[in-house]
Amino acid sequence: KQEVTQIPAALSVPEGENLVLNCSFTDSAIYNLQWFRQDPGKGLTSLLLIQSSQREQTSGRLNASLDKSSGRSTLYIAASQPGDSATYLCAVLGSNDYKLSFGAGTTVTVRA
Amino acid sequence: ETGVTQTPRHLVMGMTNKKSLKCEQHLGHNAMYWYKQSAKKPLELMFVYNFKEQTENNSVPSRFSPECPNSSHLFLHLHTLQPEDSALYLCASSQEAPTAGAYSTDTQYFGPGTRLTVL
Numbered sequence: 001k002q003e004v005t006q007i008p009a010a011l012s013v014p015e016g017e018n019l020v021l022n023c024s025f026t027d028s029a030i031y032n033l034q035w036f037r038q039d040p041g042k043g044l045t046s047l048l049l050i051q052s053s054q055r056e057q058t059s060g061r062l063n064a065s066l067d068k069s070s071g072r073s074t075l076y077i078a079a080s081q082p083g084d085s086a087t088y089l090c091a092v093l094g095s096n097d098y099k100l101s102f103g104a105g106t107t108v109t110v111r112a
Numbered sequence: 113e114t115g116v117t118q119t120p121r122h123l124v125m126g127m128t129n130k131k132s133l134k135c136e137q138h139l140g141h142n143a144m145y146w147y148k149q150s151a152k153k154p155l156e157l158m159f160v161y162n163f164k165e166q167t168e169n170n171s172v173p174s175r176f177s178p179e180c181p182n183s184s185h186l187f188l189h190l191h192t193l194q195p196e197d198s199a200l201y202l203c204a205s206s207q208e209a210p211t212a213g214a215y216s217t218d219t220q221y222f223g224p225g226t227r228l229t230v231l
Contacts, residue, residue, distance in 0.1 A: 004154065031217050043116070043202055043222035089155070093217060100220065102155040 002027045006103035014111050019077035021106045023090030036074050036089040080110045116223035124229045132227045133188040135203030143209030144186040152199040194228045200225045201226040
């Protein structure tokens with residue numbers, strides 16, 4: 001069974017600092033990996049999706065890398081802003097069962 | 113309305129009550145999902161419907177009863193719940209869902225969730 005772990009569980013940084021969020025997964029048989037953002041009491045918004053054949057994806061200040069063989073992904077958020085405060089979830093789509101497995105998330109607070 | 117909507121947004125119920133959660137998607141998708149998100153835990157898939165047929169029941173207790181009358185609507189009927197069922201219940205939709213012999217990698221779009229508290 002795929003297990004997805006996100007470290008740290010919570011992170012607090014001053015505005016302007018770069019954020020580094022980590023995600024690891026136990027089964028490297030994945031089709032893709034996705035990073036989501038969740039605001040308190042709200043649903044999930046997809047940020048970036050990396051196919052298993054890709055090494056990274058970028059969107060604005062966000063950059064996500066994927067190392068499938070070692071079962072790791074990192075989400076970088078450059079020059080953080082208070083509006084970046086949210087919980088960030090990592091999810092992998094298994095290539096055997098095509099099921100989406102989620103991590104518990106990293107809750108980020110950016111202090112003004 | 114666009115995207116995936118869920119009602120009610122908040123629900124407080126006693127253990128003997130019966131209530132229903134509603135999800136509606138306006139994306140023309142054929143697959144709909146129910147997820148449970150408990151505090152500090154990963155999202156847990158509960159049910160999957162593909163073209164109105166249930167294709168996944170992830171060992172969910174019978175006190176949760178899903179209903180999918182058409183591809184745009186999904187309900188979760190609740191009865192005799194326990195306090196540990198308190199959680200955020202999220203609905204999602206995608207173009208299609210994986211079924212035996214028909215794998216799908218379509219992106220899932222999530223609703224805002226219903227915050228359920230069982231007293």
